Structure formats: structure tokens, C-alpha cells
Amino acid sequence: MDKKILEETYQKFQKELYLYLFSLCQNRQLTEDLLQETFLKALLSLSDSHGNIRAWLYAVARNLFYNHQKKAKKEVLSEDISDAQLTEDILDQILQEEKLKNLYDGIRKLENRKQEVLQLQYFAHLSQKEIAAVLHLTPEHVRILAYRARKELKALIDKEYQEERK
Structure with missing residues (x-):
């Protein structure tokens, strides 16, 4: 695909894809990042024989958004697990120290x-x-x-x- 066609495609679909992505994520920065990534991935992987560029762009944008959501959930879950584990470790340590103190006091x-x-x-x-x-x-x-x-x-x-x- 030559440079002129890329520019025309971007100008033609950029606004509607932006609105679509923004309606999904409600975050301007994320929308802009996903929009740029959409054009990059879609146009790099689009074959010349593909008939409907617009549908391809929407499919790529949607997939990128949901992939981002899955990744964000995994990060949050791993952070929650890490925080929970840290809290449990600290609580266990405090309880262990309290038991040892009580044992020592009794001894x-x-x-x-x-x-x-x-x-x-x-x-x-x-x-x-x-x-x-x-x-x-x-x-x-x-x-x-x-x-x-x-x-x-x-x-x-x-x-x-x-x-x-x-």
C-alpha cells in the first residue's frame, strides 16, 4: 500500500474510529493510543485483495480494545494477589511475633x-x-x-x- 492511500484511509476513517474507540473505553489518552495502534496493525496486516478496509479497521480496533482490557484485568488481579499476599505475610509475621512474645513472657x-x-x-x-x-x-x-x-x-x-x- 503506498503512502498516499495510507493517508487517505487515515483521513477517511480516523474520526469515526476515534468515536467508536472512545465509546468503548471512555478515556481520551487510551483512545488515541488504540487508534494509532489500530491503523498501524490493520494496515501492516491488510492484504491488497481485502475488499472492505473499513470493516477491517473496526475489527482491529475492537480486538485491540478487548486485548487491552484483558491485559489490564490480569495486571489488576496480579497486583491484588500481590497486595493480598503481602498483607497476609505481614499479618502472619505479626501473629508469629505475638505468639513468641507471649511464649517468652510465660517462660x-x-x-x-x-x-x-x-x-x-x-x-x-x-x-x-x-x-x-x-x-x-x-x-x-x-x-x-x-x-x-x-x-x-x-x-x-x-x-x-x-x-x-x-
């Missing part, structure tokens, strides 16, 4: 030896064998202290929970 109410065992177990992530080496105890003694400390801790937490509900 501090126990006698010193039981405090040490649970702190090393929950916060330092040491095994009972490693705790035994640190505290110069037998692994069996650490196991018994940990059991008794968890039992006392559970009783303390249950008691506080019951008091809060009153």
Missing part, C-alpha cells in the same frame, strides 16, 4: 532452670542432647525438665486465658 514466669531449658529449646532451637551439654545435665534430666516446664507453661497460659475471658 519468664518459670523457675530459672526450666526457663533455660525452654529458651534453649524454643529460641535457640537446640536439641535436648545439646541443651544437656550446655547446662551440664544428662539428656534424661533435660527431657524431664522440658516436660515439666511445658506443663507449667500450659497451666500459666490457660490461667491467663481464663482471666482474660472474664
